[in-house]
Amino acid sequence: MKTLALIPLRGGSKSIPKKNIKPLAGKPLCAWVLEAATAAERIDAVYVSTDCPEIAAVVQGLNLGVQLIERPAEYATDEASTEAVMLHFIAQAPFERLVTIQATSPQLRAADLDTALARFDQERLDSLLSAVRTKRFFWHDDATPINYDPLQRPRRQDFPGTLMENGAFYITRRAILERHRCRLGGRIGRCDVL
Structure with missing residues (x-):
């Protein structure tokens, strides 16, 4: 089963221009x-989709064997x-x-991706x-609680909490992406990571 990783690196961020190549702990953010x-x-191969020649040059300069895809302006x-x-x-x-990976998750490790892909296969x-x-x-x-009853407020250590999608990565079967035009569909699973 061929597995590819895609990292979208857009150059036009309004909040922090070219944030994906800003230095973080001695490396461009995307390098992590x-x-x-x-x-x-x-993962069999890694691709970057970018519209920015400067980002493309930084990615190539990392010498990681990442393949570049020129992203159309639209x-x-x-x-x-x-x-x-x-x-x-x-x-x-x-x-x-x-495997679609967001560059703004610098704590992501190879082991996280391998664990998630193993779970993806094991759980079909x-x-x-x-x-x-x-x-x-x-x-x-409207001041109504979402995930607990205030009349029975649990202690934090007894509270299971809530899972929050963190956007670090998504794994999608090609058929699901083609059919639903969405990163999530069919039988959906999760992997907990920082």
Whole structure:
């Protein structure tokens, strides 16, 4: 089963321009996830989709064997979804599973990706999301609780908490992406990571 990783690296971030190549602990931000993806044993090849020549040069300069995909301008706008980038990628390379990784997750490790892919296979999943458990009490805007009963407020150590999608990575079968045009669909699983 061919497994590819896709890291979308857009150059036009409004909050922090070119954030994906800003230095973090001595490396460009994107280097952390690129190193994790290329070191993962269960990933066959790693691709970067970018609209920015400067980002492309930084990625090439890392010498990790990452392949570059030129992202068309319409998929590099503030309104363009990650799904649009994933769907553009479908025509670029054959794969059965796609691991889409966000560059803003520098703590991601190769072991996290390999564990998630093993779970994906063992549980016969169609898609998988990364999540983190949070032990916070959440409320709606109308001041009604979301995840607990205030009349029976649990102690934090007794509270199972809530899983929050953290966006570090997603695994999607090609057929699911083609059918639903979404990163998640079919039998969905999760993998807890920081």
